[in-house]
Amino acid sequence: MDVDLALIGFGGATSLLLSALDRRGVRGLRIATVDPEPAHGHHRTWAFWTGAEDELDPVLDAAWSQVDLYGPSGLRQLALAPMRYAMVQSGPVFQRADEAAARLGVKVVTASAAALSDNGKIVTVRDDDGKTIIRAQWALDSRPAAPARPGRTFWLQHFRGWWVRADTDVFDPASAILMDFRTRQPAHGVSFGYVLPTGRRTALIEYTEFSPARLDDAGYSRALRAYLQLLDLPELTVEKVEDGAIPMTDAPFAVRPSPRVVRLGTAGGATRPSTGYTFSAMRRQADQIAAALAAGGDPVPGPAYPRRHLWMDGVALRAWDRGLVAAPAFFERLFTRNPPDRVLRFLDGLTSPAEELALMASTPLLPMTRAAAGDLLARLQTRS
Structure with a gap:
């Protein structure tokens, strides 16, 4: 089978991408999904930050404009407006993706993609027996993958x-x-x-x-x-x-391991290192790819988070791991010394450098400075 897009793995990232392609009105592409489990795998729940309105509103289980945080100093009630904390189960997201796939004419291939071979022009997808399943202009791979190299934490x-x-x-x-x-x-x-x-x-x-x-x-x-x-x-x-x-x-993931293979989801850098949140970045990746294809471009999303955010996350992980900062007090200070919507936008990678300076100033400065110095030294030692 020859296609324009081979979507390897049919979980959350692929489901969001199919819905985004349908929403953008992308038509005329030959698309196939390749997954050994056509039922999308096991049930899961996603929580994420969003604004007053969201295109997922019809299928949300719930959304809250107020949340409670129990930190070392007790209960803090946080008003999130204009943001909301929302929750959606995977079933409705997968159903929307199946409906989008039907409108897009997607071919569903039930098989394991054991190997992807990219010659710079065509990606050949082979099964466990080495048999060619699909030849694709692009392969978008959302399966879990190990980091490109070990991290410091x-x-x-x-x-x-x-x-x-x-x-x-x-x-x-x-x-x-x-x-x-x-x-x-x-x-x-x-x-x-x-x-x-x-x-x-x-x-x-x-x-x-x-x-x-x-x-x-x-x-x-x-x-x-x-x-x-x-x-x-x-x-x-x-x-x-x-x-x-x-x-x-803080280990890096190879988001584009070869010219025409692009990774999505956690393997594509969508997981925020300091919190584990992934869903919002997967949605951004899906929207960026759909917009690029609608404009006749290549299906390559931008970075999931700014590089400075990944550096800050690496420093925070180091501080927690080495016992320099207690994470409960860290999060309590972050939420109570900043407007909640600033913290939420930061966790989604959407704040400005000026806002990030204010966020950093609200954390324990001396131990975080020690963590940053240790992180810098570890980076220099890794390069030497």
């Missing part, structure tokens, strides 16, 4: 969430708990809880850690049960469980 954002239902009204659907650092803190890393209500009796309650390694099943269950006790909630029914792990590292 490597952590994970790893989590487990319970979708729960109560027999009485116990949740406030107008407000969410964004970060609750009252959880028991690990010896190396940071933990916090989320409470994301979707109604007065339903919510996603999640335990999250930023640390070098995942817990076992029993560890996540203990942490979630302890968090429910801390929240002092009545008996809840767990209707669904989800978990995952997202890399948090």
Whole structure:
């Protein structure tokens, strides 16, 4: 099969791209998806920052213009307007992508893309047996990939969430708990809880850690049960469980490993190293590619985050990892000493240098300076 675009992997990044192509009115391209699991893999939930209106509004599970943060100094209520914190499950996103694919005439190939061979003009996609599946002008690969080289710090954002239902009204659907650092803190890393209500009796309650390694099943269950006790909630029914792990590292990813292969999602640099947030950057990548193709250009997005943001993230990771700064106090100061919308735009990579100077000034300056000096020394040693 000869196509213009081969979309390798059919998860979140590819789904968002297909919807963006359809929304932009891109027609006439020969497109194929290649994935061994046509059902898009396992269920997941995405949370992200957005404005007062969003094209995903019809399928959002919930959105909150106010959130609570429990830091070392207690409860802080943050008004996010004009921003919102929003949550969407993968099912409706995948359904929209399937509908877009049908309108775009996408060919769905159920196979494993074991090898991509790029001669600078054509990308040949081969299966596990070495058989050619597709020849494409461009391959957009959203599968997980290892960094191009090791980083100076490597952590994970790893989590487990319970979708729960109560027999009485116990949740406030107008407000969410964004970060609750009252959880028991690990010896190396940071933990916090989320409470994301979707109604007065339903919510996603999640335990999250930023640390070098995942817990076992029993560890996540203990942490979630302890968090429910801390929240002092009545008996809840767990209707669904989800978990995952997202890399948090200053290691670089090869966004364009060859001339006509472009990586999307985490492998394409969409994951914010200091938080693990990925969804907003995946959406930006999708919109940029769709706009480029609509204008007759190449399907290559811009960088997911400015280089100065990646440097700041690397310094923050180093400070947490070396114990120079406690992450709960770091995030509390960031949110309480800056307008919340500035912090949210920073986390999405959308702030100006002047705003970033104000953000840096709100963090513990001496230990962060030590972390920056250590990061610089490590970079120089790596190059030598």
